[in-house]
Amino acid sequence: MKTSLLIRTFIIIMAIAASVSLPAATPVGGTFTVGDKKFLLNGKPFVVKAAELHYPRIPRQYWEHRIRMCRALGMNTICMYVFWNIHEQREGEFDFTGQNDIAEFCRLAQKNGMYVIVRPGPYVCAEWEMGGLPWWLLKKKDIRLREQDPYFMERAEAFINKVGEQLAPLTIQRGGPIIMVQVENEYGSYGEDKAYVSAIRDIVRRAGFSDVTLFQCDWASNFTKNGLDDLVWTMNFGTGSDIDAQFSRLRELRPEAPLMCSEFWSGWFDKWGARHETRPADAMVAGIDEMLSKNISFSLYMTHGGTSFGHWAGANSPGFAPDVTSYDYDAPINEYGLPTEKYYKLRDVMRKYADAPLPAVPEPAAELISVPKFSLVEYAPLLYGIDSVCRNNVPLTFEELDMGWGTVVYATTLQETVSGGVLSLESAHDYALVYVDGKYVGRANRVSNETTVKLPAAKKGSRLAIVVEGMGRINFGRAIKDYKGLTAEVTLRADVDGKEKSLRLDGWTMLTLPDAYENATAALASGGNGEYNDLIKDSRAGYYRGYFDLEKTGDTFLNMEQWGKGQVYVNGHAVGRFWSIGPQQTLYVPSCWLKKGRNEVIVLDVVGPRATDVWGQTAPELDRLQAESGGVSNLSDKRPELSDVAPSVTGSFSAVQDWQTVTLEKPAKGRYLAVECVGTYGRDGVVTMAEIYARGADGKRIDRSLWAVKYADNEDIDGGNHTGDKAFDMQESTYWRTIAGVPVPHLLVIDMGKEQTVSAIEYLPCTIQGQNNGINGYKIYVY
Numbered sequence: 001m002k003t004s005l006l007i008r009t010f011i012i013i014m015a016i017a018a019s020v021s022l023p024a025a026t027p028v029g030g031t032f033t034v035g036d037k038k039f040l041l042n043g044k045p046f047v048v049k050a051a052e053l054h055y056p057r058i059p060r061q062y063w064e065h066r067i068r069m070c071r072a073l074g075m076n077t078i079c080m081y082v083f084w085n086i087h088e089q090r091e092g093e094f095d096f097t098g099q100n101d102i103a104e105f106c107r108l109a110q111k112n113g114m115y116v117i118v119r120p121g122p123y124v125c126a127e128w129e130m131g132g133l134p135w136w137l138l139k140k141k142d143i144r145l146r147e148q149d150p151y152f153m154e155r156a157e158a159f160i161n162k163v164g165e166q167l168a169p170l171t172i173q174r175g176g177p178i179i180m181v182q183v184e185n186e187y188g189s190y191g192e193d194k195a196y197v198s199a200i201r202d203i204v205r206r207a208g209f210s211d212v213t214l215f216q217c218d219w220a221s222n223f224t225k226n227g228l229d230d231l232v233w234t235m236n237f238g239t240g241s242d243i244d245a246q247f248s249r250l251r252e253l254r255p256e257a258p259l260m261c262s263e264f265w266s267g268w269f270d271k272w273g274a275r276h277e278t279r280p281a282d283a284m285v286a287g288i289d290e291m292l293s294k295n296i297s298f299s300l301y302m303t304h305g306g307t308s309f310g311h312w313a314g315a316n317s318p319g320f321a322p323d324v325t326s327y328d329y330d331a332p333i334n335e336y337g338l339p340t341e342k343y344y345k346l347r348d349v350m351r352k353y354a355d356a357p358l359p360a361v362p363e364p365a366a367e368l369i370s371v372p373k374f375s376l377v378e379y380a381p382l383l384y385g386i387d388s389v390c391r392n393n394v395p396l397t398f399e400e401l402d403m404g405w406g407t408v409v410y411a412t413t414l415q416e417t418v419s420g421g422v423l424s425l426e427s428a429h430d431y432a433l434v435y436v437d438g439k440y441v442g443r444a445n446r447v448s449n450e451t452t453v454k455l456p457a458a459k460k461g462s463r464l465a466i467v468v469e470g471m472g473r474i475n476f477g478r479a480i481k482d483y484k485g486l487t488a489e490v491t492l493r494a495d496v497d498g499k500e501k502s503l504r505l506d507g508w509t510m511l512t513l514p515d516a517y518e519n520a521t522a523a524l525a526s527g528g529n530g531e532y533n534d535l536i537k538d539s540r541a542g543y544y545r546g547y548f549d550l551e552k553t554g555d556t557f558l559n560m561e562q563w564g565k566g567q568v569y570v571n572g573h574a575v576g577r578f579w580s581i582g583p584q585q586t587l588y589v590p591s592c593w594l595k596k597g598r599n600e601v602i603v604l605d606v607v608g609p610r611a612t613d614v615w616g617q618t619a620p621e622l623d624r625l626q627a628e629s630g631g632v633s634n635l636s637d638k639r640p641e642l643s644d645v646a647p648s649v650t651g652s653f654s655a656v657q658d659w660q661t662v663t664l665e666k667p668a669k670g671r672y673l674a675v676e677c678v679g680t681y682g683r684d685g686v687v688t689m690a691e692i693y694a695r696g697a698d699g700k701r702i703d704r705s706l707w708a709v710k711y712a713d714n715e716d717i718d719g720g721n722h723t724g725d726k727a728f729d730m731q732e733s734t735y736w737r738t739i740a741g742v743p744v745p746h747l748l749v750i751d752m753g754k755e756q757t758v759s760a761i762e763y764l765p766c767t768i769q770g771q772n773n774g775i776n777g778y779k780i781y782v783y
Contacts, residue, residue: 030172032115032179032213034232039258039297041179047292048179048260049350050077050117050299054126055105056086057306057327060098061592062337064108065365066304069333071112072359073343074350077179078109079117079262079299081124082167084159085134086312089404091155094162103166110177116170117299119182120163120204122146122156123190123480127269127323128314130473131480135404138397138483145481146187148196157203168208181209182262183231188222189730190477197226217262219732220246221659221764224253233257236301238265238733239284240768243291245657260297264288265733266342267302267330268721271321273447275721276583276623278330281342285349292353304337305329307588310574311405311515311567314475315482318704318728320430320446322471324584325576326622335588335620336555337365366591369554371616376546376603378524379612382467383409383532385513385523385543385604393506395427395486398470406515407469407606408485411535412508414492416460421494421503423453425466427487431565433467433606438537449708455492464505465535466490469565469606471577477730479705517569520602540608546601548616553594556616557586561624564607571600580607585621640711640749642674647779648758655681655774657767663760667697668782671755672710675780677738677746682773684740686716688766689727689748689775694782695760704728706753713747714738724748735766737773758782 030042038045051070058066067078082102088094096102106116123146124132133145134155143149170176183201187193201214215232218225227233233254237246247259266284268277291298305327308314315322328335332343339361351358386409390401395410414436425432425444432444434453442453455464470484492503511532513519523543541564558568560578568575573593578584601614648668653660673694677687694702712724715738722737727748738746765774 029175032172034213034258036256037258038295047295047353048077048117048297048299049075049292050079050297051075051303052079052263052299052301053304054081054306055102056083056099056312057308058304059590059592060101062365062590063105064112065362066333066337067109067112067114068359068362069337069339070303071114072361073303073332073347074354074358075114075300075303077115077117077299079301080105080119081126081132082118082120082163083124083126083128083132084122085129085132087162088134088159091134091136096162096166102163103170106167106170106177114177115172115179116177117180117182118167118178119185120160121185122159122200123185125185125475126314127316127327128308128475129312130482131314131475133480135399135473138399138481139402143481146190146196147193148199153199156200160203160207164207164209171209171212173211178212180213180215180232183214183216186218186236187216188218188225192225194226194228198228201228201231215262220249221732223250232260234260234262236263237261239267239279239287240771241287241733242767242769243287243294243296245767247296258297261291262299263301264291264298266300266332268734269329270324270326270583270622271316272324272579273581273625274321274583274723275625275717277721279720281345284342285345288346289349292349300332302327302329302331304333305331305335307335307576309576311472311577313577314472316729317474317477317479318707318730319449319725320474322430322447325578325587326584326620328620328622336590367552367554368618369550369552369556369616370618371548371550371556373613373615374546374548376544376601376612376614378545380523380526380543381528381533381536382513382539382541382543382606383511383536384526384528385519386511386529386532387514387519388512390510390512392508392510394489395508396510397487398484401485401510401512403512403514405470406519407467407513409511409513409535410466410468410486410508411511411532412464412505414458414460414462414464415496415503417455417458417492417494417496419495420455420457421492423455424451424491424493425453426451427490428466428468429482429484429487430471431469431606433541435465435467435536435539437462438534440539455494463535467536467541467606515567517572517574517602520569520604524602541606542608544603544605544609544612546612546614547598548601549598550594550596553591553596555591556589556618557620558589558601559586559615559617559621561585562611562613563603563609564605566603566605566607569602571595580626582625583623585624586617588620589616638711639713639747640672640674642676642781645781645783648782649761649780650778652679652777653763653765653775655772657765657772657774659762659764661760661762662780664758667757667759669755669757670782671752672749672783673752673758673781674747674749674783675775675778677744677775677778679775679777680744680773681776685743686738686740686773687744687746687775688735688737688771688773689763690732690735690766691730691764692727692750693762694752694756694758695762697757697759699759701762702752702756702758704730708751708753709749710751711747711749712736714742716740732764732767735768737766
């Protein structure tokens with residue numbers, strides 16, 4: 001009887017256990033290998049359906065919710081970068097705890113039935129500060145980043161070894177969820193150096209990843225430059241791409257290899273002063289449907305973008321285009337973790353390829369709440385935030401001042417200038433406010449290429465103060481070596497003793513104001529420094545503090561439209577940057593950073609607010625632009641007159657959606673490059689241009705870091721933000737496109753920054769499927 005009762009009890013317990021829906025667990029001691037045209041998981045064909053998530057962009061308390069959202073979408077893998085600069089913010093001081101606990105992030109993925117792809121760089125891009133490289137590398141001024149510079153390689157190996165300590169025990173061979181590890185990142189867009197890529201591969205292997213599948217990613221146009229024979233090759237491309245065309249070259253070179261798009265771009269990132277970026281849901285879903293129908297693996301970049309909290313948003317190049325705080329990316333899961341139209345459309349497609357019913361979509365991680373308007377009444381002037389003082393004959397950069405992020409006030413004295421002068425600030429990285437004897441006189445703005453400030457007449461000994469705020473360091477291309485502050489000498493062109501002279505200013509005092517919550521609270525508790533307080537007199541720039549009370553917590557969005565430019569801290573958490581120009585006008589504050597009762601808000605505003613009110617709303621504002629030109633350059637009254645300029649070359653491009661080169665009959669000199677489109681292969685008069693390069697007299701591509709749009713007509717900004725600058729943004733998936741229904745000719749004029757000798761032009765039309773709107777007839781001018 002007792003035995004029978006025990007058996008019945010056991011059967012009942014097992015039945016109850018079987019009825020409970022538990023997340024699938026990855027197998028212990030498994031394998032993930034490359035087979036004939038397929039990946040093999042434990043010896044069986046496996047299609048990777050990966051969701052890209054970035055742990056620093058998601059509050060740790062929400063990690064598991066976002067992972068579960070990805071699983072409910074039909075994904076089987078989480079793809080993650082490892083961000084070097086958030087783990088080693090000071091040389092030799094590593095942090096893998098709390099928000100930086102990458103091992104726990106991987107364990108949560110495994111707990112919820114997901115595999116993991118790790119991308120440890122050392123460079124990651126990701127629209128992240130300096131592409132993930134630590135700012136302190138720049139303290140060695142002659143460093144060669146992403147090359148076999150001894151110091152760079154030494155520090156990169158030290159970091160990757162630490163990553164190995166955290167994650168090597170979690171490879172699938174050891175019972176963990178990690179199935180693949182990436183070597184470097186899109187190196188073909190940086191250079192051609194197989195020896196360097198090979199050295200990084202060897203470092204990754206020695207760090208504990210010797211038995212896991214290693215891969216490298218690049219674009220279809222450049223992946224052969226650095227492709228290593230012993231690594232898996234994957235392609236990166238975006239919504240709307242011709243899938244077969246993207247893989248055609250890889251199929252030729254490796255007909256037996258499995259195919260994978262390691263970054264299928266679901267949307268795009270936003271930049272200050274430009275319109276909010278979106279990509280159509282149907283095109284994204286169609287691309288994934290096509291790949292899955294052909295057993296092509298993919299990683300959806302981004303599935304959930306999140307937020308570049310604090311100072312971690314990077315900047316893009318050519319020129320200087322800093323990224324906004326929100327990394328919503330127009331992804332299927334929005335910035336605050338909710339499913340979008342894209343999510344549900346994609347889920348319907350993913351369900352077709354699922355082996356089992358998809359889990360239910362999780363409930364939101366937090367309720368959305370509003371916060372009534374409140375005022376930040378406590379105030380401390382900007383100079384109350386001085387952390388250190390340094391004197392030097394020439395100005396020093398942030399890096400030389402041993403400061404990674406924040407603001408520096410550069411002060412010196414002037415000679416007598418009876419009629420004033422023009423201050424040259426090409427070296428100001430990135431936003432500079434200029435004061436003479438405490439009075440504001442003008443600004444320099446690296447974003448809009450404003451580099452000079454007119455100074456008033458000054459007496460000998462007048463005090464000049466230049467407040468320089470650093471924004472995100474450039475994260476893509478050769479310009480990642482991006483110093484902050486005054487990066488070179490400052491000159492003043494003025495009338496001195498009846499003669500116009502160019503004066504080099506020296507004898508600088510530098511006052512550092514680090515970007516840190518602790519520095520902000522210290523400023524509010526300070527009485528200032530009498531020696532420096534009068535450097536800025538007529539400004540509302542400074543630190544503001546206020547409080548609001550909550551009966552219950554929830555996610556909210558702080559409205560910053562009445563403020564100028566700076567940073568926000570909520571209960572000690574660095575929420576992010578704001579800037580009145582938009583397009584982002586609110587900052588996401590997660591519920592887990594709020595508390596019942598009193599909550600503190602501190603704002604550092606380097607410009608000064610119109611009013612000191614703040615409120616929380618239940619929806620973000622990511623598309624309210626207040627820039628002067630609205631991110632559009634099609635101003636008809638500024639169209640350059642080219643009737644008196646002879647074309648440097650005329651002709652027709654072919655209809656092929658690939659790179660084409662035109663050689664000028666003879667090299668031409670000029671500062672401006674103009675492409676007049678007089679014919680198109682498309683309908684409705686539309687033309688597109690994905691990329692354009694100019695070759696110099698030596699036949700090599702001219703550096704585009706100084707390029708800017710001088711004029712572009714009929715830009716299609718409503719159909720996808722296809723502005724003229726997209727033609728030289730180093731991204732083949734973005735493109736200049738003109739408005740449908742407006743006939744040719746169309747004109748794009750590029751300011752190359754200085755006079756150049758041009759011998760040839762390289763042109764790439766839009767390669768998006770169904771967008772064969774390339775230029776037919778053309779006239780190209782260099783003048």
